Amino acid sequence: MLVAIDIGNTNITMGVYDRDQLIGNYRLTTKFQRTSDEYGFMLLSFLNASSIEVEQIEDIIISSVVPKINYSFTNCIKKYLHKNPIFIGPGVKTGIDIRIDNPSTLGADRLVDAAGAFYTYGGPCLVIDFGTATTYDVVTAKGEFIGGATAPGIGISTNALSSQAAKLPEIEIQKPNKIIAKNTIKSMQAGIVFGYIGQTEYIIRTIKEEYGENLKVISTGGLGRIIASETDEIDIYDVDLTFKGLKIIYDKTKKNIYI
Structure with a gap:
């Protein structure tokens, strides 16, 4: 079995693949102060809730945009799952050709979503992730990531x-x-x-x-629905697009x- 983990600015989502089937997923709030043991207990609780034994886990792949917690998360996986996780980064075969000014600055989450969309639905495509930020990314018919746009997420806009x-x-x-609201809460909801x-x-x-030319538009993210x-x-x-991308890259x- 494969554990696929997406560490985002707001949430950490974890899924388990049994071969090509996603059999469980779990979400927790991203907090910088957690120790490796705290992450370990949460990870073990997730596996236990899914009736999965540690010995059944063959590998772990991680996409992270929060470097501050990578060390703790790596230690938790080594200590509790007895594996060395694979992080999306240099040397990892993604099947996506990055064609932007500085490829090293591309967030792992955007690359994973691009792979998930392109290899699941084909290209050219526009991939939208409604996360902490909302990202709009273009992948060509050849699997080239050529750039996109970034906007404040729905949650950020609401909190502001x-x-x-x-x-x-x-x-x-x-x-x-209705968009013409008669009270403050409805007015804010309408505007947002x-x-x-x-x-x-x-x-x-x-x-x-x-x-x-025409682009197939694929979206994901908690509030994207x-x-x-x-x-x-x-x-x-596709609520599971990031998990699909992680499995494809793995x-x-x-x-x-390379494909």
């Missing part, structure tokens, strides 16, 4: 309203029935959700115009081939 304006409360992110739908549609259309369900500009919403790395 309540934290920067004294009289605006924290709200649940959901789409109200309808505004984000508009932003998403405009960026997609503009990227397609600039690219010059809200947006994807409200627009025809997004073709596919297979390529183990076989030591």
Whole structure:
């Protein structure tokens, strides 16, 4: 079995593959202060909840955009799973040709999503990840990552309203029935959700115009379902896209081939 882990700025998500089948996933909040033992206990709890024995784990692959916790996470895996994890980075075969100004600056999460989208759905494609930040990335028909756009995530935008304006409360992110709201909470929800739908549609259309040909639009990310369900500009919403990308990259790395 393979454990696939995505360490993001807001959440850490973990999934287990039994061959090509994703059989369980688990999410916890990213916190810099946790020790390797704390991560280890959480990892073991996840495996136990999925009725998986440590001895069944063959390998671990990790995508991380939070370098501060990589050391603790690596130690937890060595101590509790008795494995050396594979981190997405130099030397790892992804099957994606990075064609940007400085390839070393590309976040592992964006590369993993690109691999997941391209090898699952084909190219050319536009990959949108509604995470802490919302990223829009273009992959050509040849599997070339040629760049994209980055915007504040839905959560960041919502938190900015309540934290920067004294009289605006924290709200649940959901789409109200009408955009003309009659109270503060509905007004904030309308501005955030309808505004984000508009932003998403405009960026997609503009990227397609600039690219010059049609792109299949694939989205993922925890809050992405809200947006994807409200627009025809997004073709596919795949909540497991990052796990699929990690599995694809793992297979390529183990076989030591480029495709």
